[in-house]
Amino acid sequence: MVERAKWAEYEKAIADDHFYYARSCIRQNFFPGSEKAFLDILKNKLGKDIYDDPIHTSCTGIGYHSDIVPLETIMTVVARQFALMGEAGYENFATSCITSFGIYTEILHTWEEFPETKERTADYLMKATGRELVVPKNLAHTSDVMYHFRKDIAEKMVRPLVNVKTGEPLRVVEHIGCHYAKIFPKSGVGGSEFPYVLAGMIESWGGEVVDYPERRHCCGFGFRNYLVQANRGYSIANSQKKLESMAPYRPDFIVCNCPGCSMFLDKWQYAIAEMEGITYGQRGCGIPVLTYEEMAGLVLGYDPWELGMQMHAVDVEPLLNKMGVEYDPSAKYLGKSGKYIGKPAPTVVNRAVEASVYKLRG
Amino acid sequence: MLLEDVRVKEGLKACMNCGVCTAICPAAEFYDYDPRQIITAVQSRSDVEIERLLRSETIWYCGQCMSCRPRCPRGNTPGYIIQALRTLSQRLGLFVESEKGRQQLAIKRTIGHNIWNSGYCLVPRTIDPDKHPEQGTVWRWVFDHDKDVYGRFTPSYGKEGAGALRKFDEKTMGELHRIFDISGGTALFEDIERYSDAKAREMGYNGADEEYMNDVFTKNTMEIW
Numbered sequence: 001m002v003e004r005a006k007w008a009e010y011e012k013a014i015a016d017d018h019f020y021y022a023r024s025c026i027r028q029n030f031f032p033g034s035e036k037a038f039l040d041i042l043k044n045k046l047g048k049d050i051y052d053d054p055i056h057t058s059c060t061g062i063g064y065h066s067d068i069v070p071l072e073t074i075m076t077v078v079a080r081q082f083a084l085m086g087e088a089g090y091e092n093f094a095t096s097c098i099t100s101f102g103i104y105t106e107i108l109h110t111w112e113e114f115p116e117t118k119e120r121t122a123d124y125l126m127k128a129t130g131r132e133l134v135v136p137k138n139l140a141h142t143s144d145v146m147y148h149f150r151k152d153i154a155e156k157m158v159r160p161l162v163n164v165k166t167g168e169p170l171r172v173v174e175h176i177g178c179h180y181a182k183i184f185p186k187s188g189v190g191g192s193e194f195p196y197v198l199a200g201m202i203e204s205w206g207g208e209v210v211d212y213p214e215r216r217h218c219c220g221f222g223f224r225n226y227l228v229q230a231n232r233g234y235s236i237a238n239s240q241k242k243l244e245s246m247a248p249y250r251p252d253f254i255v256c257n258c259p260g261c262s263m264f265l266d267k268w269q270y271a272i273a274e275m276e277g278i279t280y281g282q283r284g285c286g287i288p289v290l291t292y293e294e295m296a297g298l299v300l301g302y303d304p305w306e307l308g309m310q311m312h313a314v315d316v317e318p319l320l321n322k323m324g325v326e327y328d329p330s331a332k333y334l335g336k337s338g339k340y341i342g343k344p345a346p347t348v349v350n351r352a353v354e355a356s357v358y359k360l361r362g
Numbered sequence: 363m364l365l366e367d368v369r370v371k372e373g374l375k376a377c378m379n380c381g382v383c384t385a386i387c388p389a390a391e392f393y394d395y396d397p398r399q400i401i402t403a404v405q406s407r408s409d410v411e412i413e414r415l416l417r418s419e420t421i422w423y424c425g426q427c428m429s430c431r432p433r434c435p436r437g438n439t440p441g442y443i444i445q446a447l448r449t450l451s452q453r454l455g456l457f458v459e460s461e462k463g464r465q466q467l468a469i470k471r472t473i474g475h476n477i478w479n480s481g482y483c484l485v486p487r488t489i490d491p492d493k494h495p496e497q498g499t500v501w502r503w504v505f506d507h508d509k510d511v512y513g514r515f516t517p518s519y520g521k522e523g524a525g526a527l528r529k530f531d532e533k534t535m536g537e538l539h540r541i542f543d544i545s546g547g548t549a550l551f552e553d554i555e556r557y558s559d560a561k562a563r564e565m566g567y568n569g570a571d572e573e574y575m576n577d578v579f580t581k582n583t584m585e586i587w
Contacts, residue, residue, distance in 0.1 A: 073547035222425025335510025
């Protein structure tokens with residue numbers, strides 16, 4: 001009973017319905033199927049109201065965290081997003097990006113702690129756009145929303161996170177993303193000490209969470225440390241540290257909270273395989289990296305190519321086969337009109353015979 | 363100026379030099395980098411020490427993961443203080459005195475231009491596979507067939523209307539530009555260009571041209587370990 005009382009302190013309030021959806025720059029570029037699936041799951045599987053606004057922009061968070069966008073500017077851009085939410089008749093803001101979520105949280109706290117910054121932002125917003133500043137009643141990352149409805153999703157589950165050949169739970173590495181809970185620990189489910197947002201989904205859907213030494217280490221994005229080509233050693237080195245740490249625990253897949261982390265843990269596996277001939281998954285392949293929307297989509301019986309999993313560097317077919325997902329291999333590389341559009345050149349991370357495609361070592 | 367930044371007010375309570383921030387820091391694992399020393403210098407309030415930081419390489423190593431924030435036993439946030447130092451370094455034009463600082467031009471001309479031109483930090487057509495070999499063959503496939511690939515997931519790729527990677531209408535882009543103009547975003551872009559151009563000429567380039575941009579984007583001339 002004592003433990004349960006303590007856990008309540010790590011829970012967060014998440015709205016039950018009527019969400020204003022804010023897209024993510026990275027997620028819509030690299031995982032557009034995930035955003036599509038999230039909206040479909042909310043609207044059509046769970047019967048929720050969620051508004052996809054065509055006129056909200058980037059929060060400019062990548063620019064802010066690489067120091068080319070001032071604090072006053074990002075505050076005003078964020079204020080415009082909140083104003084659009086209010087004008088559309090919503091109070092519950094759900095963002096699809098971890099860095100955006102960290103920024104929205106930080107700005108709301110800053111406005112509270114330093115009220116003069118809120119007044120200045122409201123003034124800038126009015127002068128620049130003629131819009132009135134409002135603040136959301138509830139702020140959530142979209143994974144919070146998915147977590148909130150994890151039991152409803154479990155009731156509609158078509159395919160649990162179980163190996164169909166052995167009957168054993170799939171072993172899942174979960175990666176929370178630094179800006180989800182490290183900046184404001186109480187803003188995330190489980191806080192920074194016991195983040196449970198992804199683990200809760202995995203457990204509810206039949207999988208087993210893998211613990212490993214570098215579980216909470218950064219994926220290695222590091223903003224300017226990836227954005228500038230000269231600095232990318234930082235990024236790949238930190239991803240490598242995580243991959244080396246998790247590999248001995250033989251995970252069946254990685255699931256990420258943050259779209260950037262999903263992309264880096266996927267793409268750096270490709271790069272490490274090309275550079276060093278090293279792969280971290282089972283039977284010589286890479287470890288598939290999923291977004292939580294893709295994980296939910298597979299559980300609910302969505303087609304993997306409609307989820308956009310053909311856009312991953314590490315092939316997901318070994319995971320699909322373990323889960324018993326029925327899929328059409330010939331549909332993987334179809335364009336929007338249903339015609340075959342060619343396929344990517346083979347790569348080491350997927351155990352292709354051709355060696356390095358790029359001479360990364362120069 | 364530095365102490366007026368709310369990120370310094372929030373991020374610097376009283377550092378006791380325990381070094382936990384350095385122990386948890388991904389940048390400190392990769393670079394010869396010690397955030398504890400940065401906080402010590404700022405806490406000293408010495409103008410000489412702070413100006414030395416503003417000209418240094420060391421303030422540009424942090425990846426802003428903010429792993430330091432929940433771990434500091436005194437509630438400091440070294441990452442916030444580094445954000446404030448970087449802002450001031452750019453405002454005063456001192457960022458061009460370090461190789462890592464000079465990279466700000468490359469970020470302004472990639473991410474900054476994306477925001478200004480498209481309303482997004484990144485869009486597929488600007489992620490050139492030749493400049494991003496780590497994105498691999500799958501990204502080259504996406505890049506070469508972008509309309510076909512994205513068309514499967516969004517009805518509005520490059521067009522107005524709800525959906526992923528939609529184009530923004532003129533009113534939205536106008537509002538975004540006015541926000542940048544009024545709140546100092548445009549001025550920072552101009553500062554980065556102006557100071558970079560002067561430094562480039564001092565270094566023997568014909569201003570902050572493509573050659574200078576390419577060099578700051580790709581070259582490391584120092585040992586980093």
